[in-house]
Amino acid sequence: MIALLGRDLRLAVRAGGGFGLGVAFFLILCALVPFGVGPDTAALQPIAAGILWLGALLACLLSLDRIFALDHEDGSLDLLATSPLPLEGAVAVKALAHWITTGLPLIVAAPLFGILLHLPPAAIPALLGSLLLGTPALSMLGAFGAAVTVGLRRGGLLLSLLVLPLYIPTLIFGTEMIRRGQEGGDMGPPLLFLAGITAGVLAVIPFAAAAALRVNLR
Amino acid sequence: MSIWEYANPVKFMRTSGAALPWVVAGAAVCTVTGLVWGFLTPEDYRQGSTVKIVFLHVPAAMMAINIWVMMLVASLIWLIRRHHVSALAAKAAAPIGAVMTLIGLITGAVWGQPMWGTWWEWDPRLTSFLILLLFYIGYIALWSAVEDPDSAADLTGVLCLVGSVFALLSRYAVFFWNQGLHQGASLSVQPGERMSAVYRYPLYLTMLGFGLLFLALLLIRTRTEIRRRRLAALQAREMRA
Amino acid sequence: MSLLAVHDLAVARGGLRTVEGVSFAIDAGQALILRGPNGIGKTTLLRTVAGLQPAVTGRIEMPEDAVAYAAHADGLKGALTVAENLGFWADVFGGGEVDQALTAMDLTPLADRPAAALSAGQKRRLGLARLVVSRRPLWILDEPTVSLDAASVMRFADMVRGHLAQGGAALIATHIDLGLDAQVLDLTPYRARATPAARPAGFNEAFA
Numbered sequence: 303m304i305a306l307l308g309r310d311l312r313l314a315v316r317a318g319g320g321f322g323l324g325v326a327f328f329l330i331l332c333a334l335v336p337f338g339v340g341p342d343t344a345a346l347q348p349i350a351a352g353i354l355w356l357g358a359l360l361a362c363l364l365s366l367d368r369i370f371a372l373d374h375e376d377g378s379l380d381l382l383a384t385s386p387l388p389l390e391g392a393v394a395v396k397a398l399a400h401w402i403t404t405g406l407p408l409i410v411a412a413p414l415f416g417i418l419l420h421l422p423p424a425a426i427p428a429l430l431g432s433l434l435l436g437t438p439a440l441s442m443l444g445a446f447g448a449a450v451t452v453g454l455r456r457g458g459l460l461l462s463l464l465v466l467p468l469y470i471p472t473l474i475f476g477t478e479m480i481r482r483g484q485e486g487g488d489m490g491p492p493l494l495f496l497a498g499i500t501a502g503v504l505a506v507i508p509f510a511a512a513a514a515l516r517v518n519l520r
Numbered sequence: 521m522s523i524w525e526y527a528n529p530v531k532f533m534r535t536s537g538a539a540l541p542w543v544v545a546g547a548a549v550c551t552v553t554g555l556v557w558g559f560l561t562p563e564d565y566r567q568g569s570t571v572k573i574v575f576l577h578v579p580a581a582m583m584a585i586n587i588w589v590m591m592l593v594a595s596l597i598w599l600i601r602r603h604h605v606s607a608l609a610a611k612a613a614a615p616i617g618a619v620m621t622l623i624g625l626i627t628g629a630v631w632g633q634p635m636w637g638t639w640w641e642w643d644p645r646l647t648s649f650l651i652l653l654l655f656y657i658g659y660i661a662l663w664s665a666v667e668d669p670d671s672a673a674d675l676t677g678v679l680c681l682v683g684s685v686f687a688l689l690s691r692y693a694v695f696f697w698n699q700g701l702h703q704g705a706s707l708s709v710q711p712g713e714r715m716s717a718v719y720r721y722p723l724y725l726t727m728l729g730f731g732l733l734f735l736a737l738l739l740i741r742t743r744t745e746i747r748r749r750r751l752a753a754l755q756a757r758e759m760r761a
Numbered sequence: 762m763s764l765l766a767v768h769d770l771a772v773a774r775g776g777l778r779t780v781e782g783v784s785f786a787i788d789a790g791q792a793l794i795l796r797g798p799n800g801i802g803k804t805t806l807l808r809t810v811a812g813l814q815p816a817v818t819g820r821i822e823m824p825e826d827a828v829a830y831a832a833h834a835d836g837l838k839g840a841l842t843v844a845e846n847l848g849f850w851a852d853v854f855g856g857g858e859v860d861q862a863l864t865a866m867d868l869t870p871l872a873d874r875p876a877a878a879l880s881a882g883q884k885r886r887l888g889l890a891r892l893v894v895s896r897r898p899l900w901i902l903d904e905p906t907v908s909l910d911a912a913s914v915m916r917f918a919d920m921v922r923g924h925l926a927q928g929g930a931a932l933i934a935t936h937i938d939l940g941l942d943a944q945v946l947d948l949t950p951y952r953a954r955a956t957p958a959a960r961p962a963g964f965n966e967a968f969a
Contacts, residue, residue, distance in 0.1 A: 305852030377834025520814030
C-alpha cells in the first residue's frame with residue numbers, strides 16, 4: 303500500500319499539475335469573487351467562509367477523474383485487482399494520495415486566501431479545522447464517484463453530477479463551523495457532525511467504491 | 521407459490537398485463553374524484569382558496585419520497601438476489617419519482633407565493649426536496665450513461681444505496697442549517713395538529729389515487745423496459761450468431 | 762498436484778455466454794495454450810480465471826494469490842523509469858528481484874529510461890518482465906507476443922520455459938507458435954449454444 307501511495311505521489315509530482323493546479327484554481331476563484339460582488343469588507347466578510355469552502359470543493363472536483371481513469375486506461379487497475387492488495391485498500395490509498403496532492407495544499411493556502419476575502423483572523427483556526435476535518439471526506443466521496451464513472455466516455459460531467467450532491471452535508475457543517483468561529487459561537491456541534499461524517503465516509507465508502515470498480519473491470 | 525416467481529419476466533408480463541387495466545381504472549377514479557372533491561371543499565379561514573393546492577402538493581411530495589424508498593428496495597433485491605425485473609423496475613420508477621418531486625416543488629412555489637410572499641425560500645423542507653431532485657437526476661443520468669445493462673444495474677444500485685444515506689443525511693443537515701417557514705406535517709397523528717376532516721378525507725383519496733397512478737405508470741414503464749431488453753437481447757444474439 | 766483446475770466453466774461477455782462446458786487442469790511445470798477464432802471468448806475466459814469477472818457457471822480451483830495476469834495493456838506509467846515501474850509492481854506483489862527481471866527481458870541498458878520513451882516492443886517486454894517480479898506461480902497471458910520482434914519472442918519463450926522449470930505454470934492465449942512443449946486447447950467446440958439457460962448470464966440472456 304505504501305508502494306502505491308509513493309507511486310501516485312511521485313506521478314503527481316512528475317506529470318505536473320498534481321500539487322499546483324488545484325491551488326491555482328482556488329486562487330483564481332478567490333480573486334474573481336470580489337469582481338463579482340464588489341470589494342467592500344461588508345460584502346465579502348459574510349460570504350468568505352462559503353466562498354472558501356466552495357472553492358475547496360470545486361478545486362477538489364477538478365482532479366477527481368484522474369484518480370482511476372489513468373490507471374484504467376493503461377491496465378494498471380486490472381493488475382492491481384489481481385494483486386495481493388485488497389481493492390478496498392487500493393481505493394483508500396488512492397483517495398489518500400488525492401487528498402495529499404489536492405486537499406493538503408488547499409488547507410495550507412486557505413488562510414492566505416481567507417485574508418484576501420477579509421475573513422477575520424479570529425475565524426482562521428475554525429477555517430483550518432473545518433477544512434482539515436472535511437476535505438478527507440471530499441476526496442473519499444470523489445473516489446467513489448470516480449470509481450462509478452471510470453469506464454465511461456464523457457464521465458467527467460456525470461462525475462460532478464453524482465458527487466456534488468454527496469458533498470452537501472460536509473459543505474453545510476464546514477461553513478457553519480467557520481461562521482460560528484467568526485461570531486465566537488459554539489463550534490462543538492458542527493465540528494462533531496463534520497468529524498462524524500468524515501469518519502463514517504472513510505469507514506464505509508471504500509467498500510462501495512471497490513464494488514463499483516469491480517463492476518467496471520469485468 | 522413465492523413472490524420471487526414474479527422475477528421471471530414472462531410471469532411478470534402475464535400478471536402485470538392482467539392487472540394493468542384495473543390499476544389504471546382505480547388510479548383514474550381515485551385521483552379524479554379526490555381532486556374534484558377537494559376543489560369543492562370550503563375555503564380555509566386563514567389560507568383562503570390556496571389551501572386546495574394541498575390535494576396535489578401533499579400526494580406528490582409523499583410519492584416523491586416513497587418512490588425513492590421503492591427504488592432502494594428494488595436495488596437491494598437486484599444486488600442481493602439478482603432478479604433482473606427488479607433492476608428494471610427501479611430504473612422505470614426513477615423518472616416518475618423525479619416528476620413527482622418536481623410537481624411537489626412547483627405546487628409548493630405556487631402555494632408559497634401568496635402565503636409567504638415569495639416563490640422560493642431556502643426552507644429546510646423545500647431545500648431537501650431540491651436535493652432529492654438532484655439525486656434523482658444523478659441516478660437517471662447514470663442509468664443512461666452506462667451502456668452495458670448489467671453494469672448499469674449494478675452501478676445504479678450502489679449509487680442508490682449511497683445516495684439514500686446521503687439524502688437522509690442532507691435532510692438533517694439542512695434542518696440544522698436553516699429553520700424554516702414551512703408548516704409541520706399536514707397529517708400528524710397528534711390531535712389538535714391535524715387538519716379538519718373536511719380536507720382530510722379528499723386528501724386521503726388523492727393520496728391513494730397518486731399511489732395507484734404511480735403503480736400504473738410503473739407497470740407500464742417496466743413492461744416497456746422488459747420489451748426493450750428483449751429486443752436488445754434478440755439483436756445481440758443475432759449479431760453473435 | 763495441479764495449480765489450476767477448471768470444471769465445466771461457462772463465461773459471458775456483454776451478457777451472453779461465449780464458451781461453456783470448458784474443463785482443463787494445469788499442473789506445476791506445465792503450460793496450456795488456448796486457441797480459437799477471434800470473438801470465441803479467449804480473453805473473457807482468461808479474465809474470468811484471473812478473477813476479474815465472475816464465472817456464469819462452473820468452478821475454478823487454484824491456490825490463493827497464485828495468478829499473475831498480463832493482457833494487452835501493460836500497466837506502465839510513462840513518467841516513471843523502467844526500473845521504477847518494475848520496482849513498484851515488485852513491492853505490490855511482495856518483492857521480487859528487479860535486476861533479474863530486467864536481465865530476463867534484456868532491459869538492463871534501458872533501466873533508467875522513462876517508460877514513455879520506450880518503443881511499443883520495449884514496453885511490451887517491460888510488461889512481461891513484471892511477471893518475473895510478481896513471483897506468482899500461475900501466469901495468465903493474453904496475446905503476450907504482440908509487437909515483439911522475433912528475437913524478443915525467443916527470449917520470452919525462454920523466460921516462460923525457465924518459469925515452468927521452476928515449478929510454475931502458464932495459461933496462454935496466442936496465435937503464434939512459441940516453441941513451448943505445451944498442451945493446446947482449441948475453444949471452438951465449446952462455443953456456447955443459443956439455448957435458454959437455467960441461470961442467465963446477464964440481461965441479454967434473461968430476456969431472450
